Amino acid sequence: MGKLTVNGIFAAWFIFTVLILLGVPPTCEAQDNGAAPGASSLEDLTLRLLDLNAQQLASGTQSNSSQLLDELQTVAAARQQLLAALSESNPGEVLRVSLPANLRATFPASVQTLLEQQVEAEGLLEVAVEDRKQESRLHFSLQSGGERLTLNFATNPPVQLLTGSRVRVHGVRVGNELALSSGTSSTSLQVVAATTLPSTLGVFNTLVIMVNFQDQPTAQPFTSAAVQDVVFNQTNTWDLENSFQNTSLTGNVAGWFTIAVNSTSCDTGTIKTDAQAAAQSAGYSLANYSRFIYLMSSNSGCSAWWGWATIGGSDVWINGMYQFATHVVAHEMGHNFGLYHSHTVDCGTAVVCGSGTLSEYGDWIDVMGAPSYTQAGHFNSFQKERLDWLNSGSEPPIMTVTSSGTYQIGPYEGQNSVVKALKILQSSSSSSYYYVEYRQPVGFDSFLSGYSDILGGVVVHLASPSNSNSSDLLDMTPSSPSSFNAPALVVGQSYKDSTAGVTITPISASSTGASVQVTFGQSTVLAPPTNLKGVVQ
Numbered sequence: 001m002g003k004l005t006v007n008g009i010f011a012a013w014f015i016f017t018v019l020i021l022l023g024v025p026p027t028c029e030a031q032d033n034g035a036a037p038g039a040s041s042l043e044d045l046t047l048r049l050l051d052l053n054a055q056q057l058a059s060g061t062q063s064n065s066s067q068l069l070d071e072l073q074t075v076a077a078a079r080q081q082l083l084a085a086l087s088e089s090n091p092g093e094v095l096r097v098s099l100p101a102n103l104r105a106t107f108p109a110s111v112q113t114l115l116e117q118q119v120e121a122e123g124l125l126e127v128a129v130e131d132r133k134q135e136s137r138l139h140f141s142l143q144s145g146g147e148r149l150t151l152n153f154a155t156n157p158p159v160q161l162l163t164g165s166r167v168r169v170h171g172v173r174v175g176n177e178l179a180l181s182s183g184t185s186s187t188s189l190q191v192v193a194a195t196t197l198p199s200t201l202g203v204f205n206t207l208v209i210m211v212n213f214q215d216q217p218t219a220q221p222f223t224s225a226a227v228q229d230v231v232f233n234q235t236n237t238w239d240l241e242n243s244f245q246n247t248s249l250t251g252n253v254a255g256w257f258t259i260a261v262n263s264t265s266c267d268t269g270t271i272k273t274d275a276q277a278a279a280q281s282a283g284y285s286l287a288n289y290s291r292f293i294y295l296m297s298s299n300s301g302c303s304a305w306w307g308w309a310t311i312g313g314s315d316v317w318i319n320g321m322y323q324f325a326t327h328v329v330a331h332e333m334g335h336n337f338g339l340y341h342s343h344t345v346d347c348g349t350a351v352v353c354g355s356g357t358l359s360e361y362g363d364w365i366d367v368m369g370a371p372s373y374t375q376a377g378h379f380n381s382f383q384k385e386r387l388d389w390l391n392s393g394s395e396p397p398i399m400t401v402t403s404s405g406t407y408q409i410g411p412y413e414g415q416n417s418v419v420k421a422l423k424i425l426q427s428s429s430s431s432s433y434y435y436v437e438y439r440q441p442v443g444f445d446s447f448l449s450g451y452s453d454i455l456g457g458v459v460v461h462l463a464s465p466s467n468s469n470s471s472d473l474l475d476m477t478p479s480s481p482s483s484f485n486a487p488a489l490v491v492g493q494s495y496k497d498s499t500a501g502v503t504i505t506p507i508s509a510s511s512t513g514a515s516v517q518v519t520f521g522q523s524t525v526l527a528p529p530t531n532l533k534g535v536v537q
């Protein structure tokens with residue numbers, strides 16, 4: 001009887017402690033606490049689980065296969081399923097209701113395997129972006145000890161890190177999902193060795209692996225020749241033109257292969273593993289390639305997205321139920337090079353603001369924006385600077401302007417060594433700069449031919465080299481009704497940033513380049529007449 005008494009006291013403490021941990025008054029039924037959807041039933045299940053375990057502990061028959069144990073297992077399994085579903089959408093809630101290790105240890109062994117666990121793990125980080133039509137999502141995972149854990153941060157995902165960084169994490173594990181409190185807190189994530197952006201210059205030997213699925217083994221929506229043309233002809237030409245002939249693609253198209261995955265399953269890790277295994281079996285040596293594109297026939301399980309790519313890594317997944325085209329491949333491989341998206345921020349009638357409405361892909365003249373367009377516009381000069389495709393080695397320069405004067409920039413797309421952009425400090429506190437370009441309808445920018453404002457002026461981006469996810473196209477005429485459709489600052493207009501103390505005025509534009517006056521300080525710039533707007537001189 002003594003044992004029962006001890007167990008009874010322990011059970012009472014056990015329930016009380018966990019109710020406090022859950023933020024639930026011990027005398028009340030579980031109730032809606034205003035948390036995210038699913039939180040109440042998760043609390044219900046947690047309370048039921050604790051109640052059953054307390055009964056079991058009190059009975060002193062922990063190891064038998066009683067009805068109580070069956071019920072414990074059933075509730076634990078249901079709760080585990082709910083936790084797994086919440087882990088991505090609401091990791092903070094998973095952390096909130098997670099059982100401390102000493103409580104978990106009081107459950108029968110067969111139930112413990114169904115319970116979340118506080119874990120530490122070290123391994124290589126993978127940062128990936130999921131490209132949806134109007135939005136995108138970042139995904140973090142850890143390759144550790146032969147397994148792949150998905151990392152879900154409740155706050156501040158570590159966008160400053162690149163794929164390949166070695167990190168140590170601490171969080172709550174449910175299945176292969178790990179909930180972590182913050183990507184910037186050393187209690188949940190420590191950087192053991194941060195990787196730097198790998199070189200984006202040279203020849204990238206790329207293997208395109210075409211896969212269909214075991215439930216649709218005959219689906220082959222693209223011919224090998226068409227894929228060869230998109231990747232190794234068109235996108236290769238795109239890379240050469242954008243990098244001023246310093247980056248190119250070569251490689252092979254493998255498949256179609258049928259992999260042991262259903263078309264309703266969107267497990268990118270398994271799709272990659274199976275696709276690579278199939279290609280290897282067919283005689284392709286994976287070690288020969290530095291880039292991989294997994295071109296799926298059509299995957300309804302992945303219907304939310306048209307592309308998925310590692311940032312600073314080597315893998316691209318493309319869902320064949322949507323487009324397979326140059327702008328898609330150039331965009332996804334841009335992520336592999338280390339780029340995030342090119343945004344716009346709607347500031348109402350202002351050009352720049354502290355907070356506005358972000359459009360994830362709003363920069364429609366840059367292929368790292370604009371997913372719903374079919375054009376493959378050049379990366380903007382901030383993005384090219386990040387890749388060393390401008391202002392590095394033999395690449396054309398960006399001129400950093402620090403004193404008043406008139407500066408020349410050449411057509412942005414020209415394959416020559418003239419200055420391609422001006423870089424002007426906007427804020428020293430945020431280390432942000434204006435990037436001024438003169439875009440013309442040349443090469444892959446030919447789609448700009450109908451946009452008179454862009455052709456007759458300069459395009460301005462705002463970005464911070466210290467933040468890889470900071471590229472914003474500015475609307476230099478923010479009062480126009482169709483925001484960002486006519487973003488340029490045309491000859492005859494001035495843009496004055498009173499805070500930065502700088503005025504930018506394009507004073508001429510021709511086929512050979514644009515002349516831009518930059519004035520620092522308080523001196524007033526007399527802008528030319530505004531009736532020249534839109535006229536290419």
Ligand SMILES: [Zn+2]
Pocket residue numbers: 129130131136331332335341
């Ligand atoms: Zn993207």
